[in-house]
Amino acid sequence: MASNRKKSRGESLFLRYLILGGWALFCLAPVLWFLSIGLRPRTEIITPQPIYIPTFSLDAWHMIWEDWPMGKYLRNSVAAIIGSVIIDLVLAIPAAYSLSRFEYKGRDDIGFYILSTRMMAPAIVAVPIFFLFRNMGLLDTIWALMLVYAAINLSFVTWIIRSYMLDIPKELEDAARTDGAGEIRILWEIIIPAILPGIITASVIAMIFAINEFLFTLLIASTPDAYTMSVALANFTGGSDGVIYNAIALVAFLAFVPVFLVVVAIQKHLSRGLTMGAVKG
């Protein structure tokens, strides 16, 4: 009996690893694939014959850094993304606090309105946004990118943070209030530390959206001054050189790596649990 059970336990563990391993491979295969494309010579990639022993080549690597201002694109991307996330947090945290904690007329309507901005197709506002930025003289600047990314992400960042705030026991704020803390103190010293996982989760998702944003970036960035990684990718698809697959693959990989590293680094914060131990139970 006992050994039987043990055996089936081992089998189910094996099965679990098999399924999870298979899933991981399925997700990672494209990444490995374009890494392999990016690190091979261009001629080898476009031959129709199968190649069993790939040749290693840094052609694409040299090309993107030397022939193209990839460093600048990377800096633009990072600046625009980080800036947009900061703008989002500065606006979303107080908004979420208000939506989750105070009772006033129309609160739920406002909450829904904020979310509904996410429901329309971005293309609808593309033209107005173009004219808006042109009139403000912000076309072709990373400031414009920052604002657009922030605007796109603001609604769901607010909602994620709000849902985390709703999970905080109200007694915690009551305690802080009787201890003599004002609203700002409560927000800063009690709420924000308690919802840090939520803030991090929302920020990471916002970053991923921003790094992949293409439509508005293309609209706003008309010269390499404001190009980001995602738009830079498009540069390798046309022109007299044809489609430069290995450069595309390498840039795509480079755009993937920072996000991947960020997610790995903060993985443990992505789970909830900081509010544990706050109240009885």
Added chain:
Amino acid sequence: MARIELNNIQKKWGAFWGVRDVNIDIKDEEFVVFLGPSGCGKTTTMRMIAGLEEPNEGEIKMDGEVMNDIDARDRDVAMVFQGYALYPNMSIYENIRFPLRMRGVPKDQHDGLVKKAAGLVELTDYLDRKPSALSGGQRQRAALARAIVREPQVFLMDEPLSNLDAKLRQAMRVQIKHIQRALKITTVYVTHDQIEAMTLADRIVIMQSGMIQQIGTPDEIYNDPTNTFVANFIGSPPMNLIEGTLSDGTFVADGVRVTGIESTTEGKVTLGVRPEDCTVSASTEAELNGTVYGLEPTGDVTYLTVKAGDKLIEVKADRTYRADLDVPVQVAFDPDRIYVFDSEDGKRIQ
């Protein structure tokens, strides 16, 4: 350091009355204990005193000043929350220190005050832990320490010892009483524990369904309950309540006959007698004639359950008392300690 008056306080949620017609005048330096079954409005009343909940009607005064519109942070009360409400991201040390920082206590005093409060609740060894790394009882003591770390106008304590073992509870009870006496701080305290209520309170407030049933000193509550609810709620085991009829000063029920009751009431009444006012008797003239239904020796006292008719009556018998089940037994009631209540509304008649 403050007198608290609650005048005609009402708290409603929709059509549901959380608290109703509450009138209490808590004297300066007084220790008042709220006692009542779960959901009777103890926490709600306390939260209204703290300023965390607004009454729909009525006035809350502190030292004569109406406090209804004063924010919780400006009321200078310290509260122990029923659910502890420790700040999860802060260490126990920082939790206890938080009110000192918020209330502008000079920085150089913080360390001493925090350690003193932690010492009183025996948590000195746990100061650098996070609340999540403490047991339930330790968390509760941390919450208590956070309240007693400074000297507020009022202490509000919502079941602050409910999660401690008997020994620690006794020790903390002594500490709380000592601190309250030494600092002379008006205290409102909620508990389910009668011993806590009897030992700590200057006055006890008994609540039921949002309404106050009786306010009085522990002796008054025990000796002069105003109705069957209070009579039944205080005392362990609770007072025996026997339905029967009263005529000409004689009460009669199945197996029970009590003479010489000084009351002009006739008809259906409820007779109350505490288990500790009953004695096993040899006389067939005794008030209660029944059979032994159960016997629980506890060491210092033996609890005897007597069956009379379909009624079970608790008796606190001598610790050496032993009897077989189902044998006949006679019990005498202390004639000076018999209560008579109205059968309809439970109000005390005599």
